[in-house]
Amino acid sequence: MTVPATAEATEAARDEALRPHAEDAFAHELSALAAADDRPRPARWRLSPWAVATYLLGGTLPDGTVITPKYVGPRRIVEVAVTTLATDRALLLLGVPGTAKTWVSEHLAAAVSGDSTLLVQGTAGTPEEAIRYGWNYAQLLAHGPSRDALVPSPVMRAMSDGMTARVEELTRIPADVQDTLITILSEKTLPIPELGQEVQAVRGFNLIATANDRDRGVNDLSSALRRRFNTVVLPLPATPEAEVDIVSRRVDQIGRSLDLPAAPEGVDEIRRVVTVFRELRDGVTTDGRTKLKSPSGTLSTAEAISVVTNGLALAAHFGDGVLRPGDVAAGILGAVVRDPAADRVIWQEYLETVVRERDGWKDFYRACREVSA
């Protein structure tokens, strides 16, 4: 699951941090890997590409240290990602929300450079200064333009130190600001015209960007910028079991923080929600026999989690505490029918052709008919 990165943890609060950085949380694994790693390392890499892949995918080292898997998914994806960083091309991680893009990028940066904090969070208001450099205006007024008055961006620091920089939500950044990355990625240099100087990227510098490929109204990358990236699409969980597992785990965590009573028989309903989401998302039933139309919503795992959490809250506060079809039906309808005209037809078709005839789904069918009517 995506775990939002926070960059504000300070030295003093490291132990108290709500969520420590990857390089701190898994410091022992990283050092064990570094000790065991005898393969060639690219300049300024803490580990060899092979060891970075092992760090992400998990494994057991010769000395018996167990490396926990950070990413559960196709091996190919991690290999391509790591190799991309090693070939000095920038890496673009694409995927719908909730596919662990940020998580992967954080761990990649931690394993490659030992530092995952050189981060630019992309928003519609991200200014050029966040990618290039800003000025300390007091200094600037007092002493005139100089390197001392310059406030470097995370990207600039990564360039001068040969580290891995991260840009979150690249496609939210306005197009003109995005394009400042072109020079950085192709010329590997950042000019400072005010001083007549430039910062040249040191070997080991690279950049990992993440972007959401299903969001509406994003700023598409210009083809010039796109060309500088190798793209890796992070898929949704491959099997229903994996997804049910992720959903129940997260629902459990969220439920505890919201003090919702645990629902003992909820897992059947979770399985149902996940099945509905997967079938509509993939456009085919789980038995692979019937094709379906896909609605316009993303129907990501994250949404399944929110539907179930919502249903649990309903059951806890207004029902008998047991998660029932009626509690999730409204949530599912809301998640599926994003476009009132087209999606409603798709949903009804799904109800009539698939749900109605499925064994043991009668209650669910009835509940859905009720909320759809």
Added chain:
Amino acid sequence: MTAPTAPTALTAPLLLGVRHHGPGSARAVRAALDAAKPPAVLIEGPPEGDALLPLAADERMSPPVALLAHAVDDPGRAAFWPMAEFSPEWVALRWALDHGAAVRFIDLPATHTLAMAKDPTWEDGEGEEADAGEPDEMRHGLRIDPIAVLAETAGYDDPERWWEDVIEHRGTGSAPNGPPGGDGHDPIAVFTGLAEAMAALRETYGHGGPDRDLIREAYMRLQLRAARKEYGDGVAVVCGAWHVPALAAKTTATADRSLLKGLPKVKTEITWVPWTHRRLARHSGYGAGIDSPGWYGHLFAVPDRPVERWLTKVAGLLRDEDRIVSSAHVIEAVRLAGTLATMRGRPLAGLTETIDAVRAVMCEGSDVPLRLIRDRLIIGDVLGEVPEDAPAVPLQRDLTRLQRTLRLKPEALERDIDLDLRKENDAARSRLLHRLRLLGVGWGEPAAGRAGTGTFRESWRLRWEPELHVRVAEAGVWGTTVLAAATAKAESEAASATALAEVTALAERCLLAGLSDALPAVMKALADRAALDADVGHLAQALPALARSLRYGDVRSTDTAALGEVATGLALRICVGLPPACTGLDADGAAEMRGHLDAVHTAIRLLPDAEDVTGHWAAVLRKLPARDSVPGVIRGRAARLLLDDGRLAEDEAARLMGLALSPGTPPADAAAWIEGFVGGGPGNPGGGMLLVHDERLLGLVDAWLTGVPAEAFTDVLPLLRRTFSAYEPGVRRTLGELVRRGPAANGGPARAEAAVPGFGAGLDEARADGVLPLVRMLLGMNQDSGDEDGGDAGAMGQGAVNEGGREAGGGDPGAMGQGGVNQRDRYAGGRDQGGGDEGARDQGARDLGSGDQGGGEEDNDLVGAGR
């Protein structure tokens, strides 16, 4: 074991163990043959093929081709030995032909393998190529997979990749790596290493394979012995790597011969047939398949830098498809592929690495363009060719046989035949002609029949043109019998069809051709297209054809259960999608949708489990009239269809009509409603009868019409004209009479009818009942049968009328019949005051009558004022 020794002193045969269709093996074989220059080359393949060897040298022969052996009396029993340009067997064959060396095929003769395939004692599940019906059976797919064991030993998780790394990726001496256990410069060493590995495997695991393998190996040893006698010890053998240790083993000729005793035999013929890369690919269902013939072909054809050239090819393909791919992309992809290979510890970037690189660099992480690359490049579209003088394909033989048994001679002269499908022989002829049409062999064209249009008759125009022989030969790639070929072709067409209508048409053709084996695939495609098609119009168009197919299926007694299932699914989708699709339509769209409404309504009753679907459909119809956003013509039509089905009480219909014709409604909309409700149309010429028999509805229309303002009248006039001019003259006249007489009559449908000029007042029920037996007889109904039989009886009745010379009107007989029956029911309901079969309807009629009695005065006043 006897390892092959250095090429200078050939004392033992040169045993070249290969992986079938491996380009690396092919290169290695060529290098080894060049070095050793053997006087004879023995190849694993059916010895019957020896006679056809000269054809391989023909310049019109271009791989991929296959040796095809089939049983003479049963072309369906066939086996293929496919060879691509990069197959070691083909390379060896061509080398021998070019260098004047003798060539022999040394595998067990097809005459035995084909017989064994049929014989239950030999059915051991080991497919090999000898058994064409056995899909996904790899050449090395024995009880243990020798390659998998070797790969595991070498630390690979995927046997294919191990083979690629160790064997396929060796260039001819220029490879950047030497394969383990072999020196890139000694062309024979790699075979030695492989043979040793196989020998070790066979020692550890036994022979692993089924008994048939032992027999084949015994036969090969015998052949090898014979060849050594004839050509000396320097002969070369090209066979699957697994067999090498067995061929090198020391056994006595007597022992081998005793193994071969008593093998079953069948008379076989053999020929070369063109093959395609697609059929070489594993998933197309033949043994010894490979995943990526296109990639292997590329590896075999390029002189050097395979990855660079491959990625350039990919970039070219993507550019042709209008994707922007620059040279910089190619450079980056090559770099990424190379680095990936290094990271994965492979000597050279393979297909997996290049695909990963192409996805990340050129396709922006998307799998969609990759599918194109897989289809066009990795598999490839290469089609082989065979010289014309190759022996006839079994399909032609099968056709000849069928022509003989069905007494249907191929004649160049055009001639028409009429087939009566109720006769066995004629039905078989019809199926044959339909199958041939499906295969693109246009021997017969369906012609307009002279004698009626019954579903059991068919007319054909036959003409056999010489080029049809070529067509048959071309169709030979699909299968060895007409039935199998047509089935395969239909399945492939179903998979590639894009539009829903195409698939429906295909389903119809499959039924006509009696291809019940192809139906599941076609139905799957149909269900898929229907699920993804968002246009209700398309679905509605597809449904009647399906319903028709169901009826054809009945005539031809094909199994149509799957078809019915799909049709039901389709109907359900229409039920869901129709209401939203009926809003926001312009006049033309509304008229079209009205047509769909009628067609679907008719078709839905023909479905097998009609109750369930008609329930849904009725709910949809009930929803429609209540929606103001639905055009008037559709609302009116829906109300009428419900009324005809007895699902709408008559006073409810009157209420709906009153609502639609109330003063607030724009006149044009109201006129459209009338058109929908009482309008005739194809399949419903008797729409006006309703007005004749229901005085109240007529009164409503009359009242509305007289209330239309003068300025709006000219707008609605064309619509009304269109509606009423479609009525039969008799109906129009009666309506005119009724309107002229005015609504002063005492109301009630029974009375109104009685007052038709020329009839006495009141109904003499006893006399009227006297007609019923005759009517029943005419309609072919049983005395007891209820309404369920009505549909069929109506259809028959209508058909009879058609044949009697009345203008058919181009309508669907079923729909017409249905209309007729409804009218009859209506009469019955109106007259048969005490009749038990239609109590509810009667109740409605009586209610209607009494209601009219009450409201009659007011109505009359209003109308009177209007006049």
